[in-house]
Amino acid sequence: MRRSVSIAGLAAALLLGMGVFGTGRKGSVTSAQEKTSTMEVKIDNFGFGPVTLTVPVGTAVTWTNRDDIPHTVVSTDDPKTFKSKVLDTDEKFSFTFSKAGAYPYFCSIHPKMTGKVIVQ
Amino acid sequence: MSEKKKDELLHDHNHDGIDRRGFLKCMAWAGTGAFCVMKGGVLNSYSLSRISEIGTSDMMGELSFVQISDSHMGFNKPANPDVAGTLKAAVDKINALTAAPEFMLHTGDISHLSKPEEFDTVDQILKGAKPKDVFYVPGEHDVLNDDGKQFLKRYGKSSKGAGWYSFDKKGTHFMGLVNVTNLKAGGLGTLGHEQLEWLEDDLKHLKHSTPIVVFAHIPLWSVYPEWGWGTEDSAQALAYLKKFGSVTVLNGHIHQTMQKVEGNVTFHTAASTAFPQPAPGKADSPGPMKVPAEQLKSVLGITDVNYVQGQHALAVVDSSLA
Numbered sequence: 296m297r298r299s300v301s302i303a304g305l306a307a308a309l310l311l312g313m314g315v316f317g318t319g320r321k322g323s324v325t326s327a328q329e330k331t332s333t334m335e336v337k338i339d340n341f342g343f344g345p346v347t348l349t350v351p352v353g354t355a356v357t358w359t360n361r362d363d364i365p366h367t368v369v370s371t372d373d374p375k376t377f378k379s380k381v382l383d384t385d386e387k388f389s390f391t392f393s394k395a396g397a398y399p400y401f402c403s404i405h406p407k408m409t410g411k412v413i414v415q
Numbered sequence: 416m417s418e419k420k421k422d423e424l425l426h427d428h429n430h431d432g433i434d435r436r437g438f439l440k441c442m443a444w445a446g447t448g449a450f451c452v453m454k455g456g457v458l459n460s461y462s463l464s465r466i467s468e469i470g471t472s473d474m475m476g477e478l479s480f481v482q483i484s485d486s487h488m489g490f491n492k493p494a495n496p497d498v499a500g501t502l503k504a505a506v507d508k509i510n511a512l513t514a515a516p517e518f519m520l521h522t523g524d525i526s527h528l529s530k531p532e533e534f535d536t537v538d539q540i541l542k543g544a545k546p547k548d549v550f551y552v553p554g555e556h557d558v559l560n561d562d563g564k565q566f567l568k569r570y571g572k573s574s575k576g577a578g579w580y581s582f583d584k585k586g587t588h589f590m591g592l593v594n595v596t597n598l599k600a601g602g603l604g605t606l607g608h609e610q611l612e613w614l615e616d617d618l619k620h621l622k623h624s625t626p627i628v629v630f631a632h633i634p635l636w637s638v639y640p641e642w643g644w645g646t647e648d649s650a651q652a653l654a655y656l657k658k659f660g661s662v663t664v665l666n667g668h669i670h671q672t673m674q675k676v677e678g679n680v681t682f683h684t685a686a687s688t689a690f691p692q693p694a695p696g697k698a699d700s701p702g703p704m705k706v707p708a709e710q711l712k713s714v715l716g717i718t719d720v721n722y723v724q725g726q727h728a729l730a731v732v733d734s735s736l737a
Binding site: 340341342362363364365367371380381383384399400401403404405406407409 | 492493494527528529555556559560598599600601602603641642643699700701702703
């Protein structure tokens with residue numbers, strides 16, 4: 296399933312630079328290379344797991360929707376640091392965090408679903 | 416799209432013309448929407464699945480319409496692999512009503528993923544219903560990815576803001592509200608300042624004796640906030656409605672029927688035509704509930720509302736698709 300594609304992380308970083316978001320491309324992920332590590336967040340039962348994820352700078356985080364219901368992954372800041380398209384069952388979204396900080400996010404369809412990525 | 420299954424007699428072990436399986440299936444098809452009758456200023460809503468238990472006189476009023484909800488066209492998981500089929504079954508139920516409803520309300524989640532073809536399929540199926548006018552409000556599944564632009568283009572041409580509007584039918588004032596856009600992290604459904612202002616203004620010219628029917632996707636009362644089943648700023652909306660003698664609030668979203676009376680306001684949620692969800696807090700999450708196939712239609716439904724001028728009450732009855 297997983298493939299080493301550091302291009303995905305690069306593309307995400309580029310999109311970030313251009314202020315263009317909303318990837319959520321299916322299978323557009325993911326690497327566990329020496330420098331860029333990957334962390335996963337699973338969406339199960341209307342919840343993000345783990346709710347809080349702490350990662351080093353440069354990490355690509357991938358969310359996978361394992362529910363029967365679509366969800367989104369949207370940062371709560373304004374303007375949005377990241378914003379996925381709607382993820383149907385088994386679809387993924389990834390984003391590479393290039394700056395330290397706390398990134399709270401939520402599902403814009405089911406706003407009771409919240410999570411946080413802490414980048415150190 | 417599957418054809419409506421006939422309740423055929425498969426095994427007649429008792430030679431009584433009733434086969435247990437067919438009977439259960441029949442029972443199961445008891446709820447796909449609500450038939451609503453306005454009677455004397457009071458709205459009564461009957462589940463379409465149980466419509467046969469309702470006396471003909473109860474079904475007569477000044478005005479009757481049907482509420483359907485949560486069609487989720489495009490959903491194809493085990494909880495219901497044939498949402499087109501169950502929506503068609505709902506339409507059949509509606510067409511079988513002796514007192515033909517004047518119009519239909521769809522309280523949102525028409526589509527599952529806001530795809531054009533999902534909306535097209537629902538439009539096509541609903542064309543087969545006798546009532547030709549359908550009034551829609553969006554569910555959160557109808558405004559994915561584009562902040563509801565497509566929804567507005569299709570269903571909200573004469574609406575305001577994110578798609579809210581009002582209209583009058585035979586002395587009853589109907590208000591379609593939108594509480595599924597601009598949702599905030601950690602929050603519930605939201606009406607927003609602009610819509611609340613419009614609502615206050617829209618009610619200003621009405622006599623307090625005017626029966627009001629408010630319809631929106633997410634419940635306007637706190638059904639179960641832990642699962643997001645409520646609307647942040649509904650209290651403000653209800654405050655504006657307080658002076659009216661008869662107020663009925665019709666919602667969808669939670670895929671089960673529930674009623675509550677609070678002073679002059681009757682709250683009512685309709686079943687889904689697609690798949691059931693668990694009772695509040697009775698599962699880990701509000702995800703689709705898988706029930707045995709023969710029971711599915713008993714937990715799906717339509718709501719019928721009947722309005723009769725004069726008294727002051729509304730009756731809502733839900734019928735399952737069985």
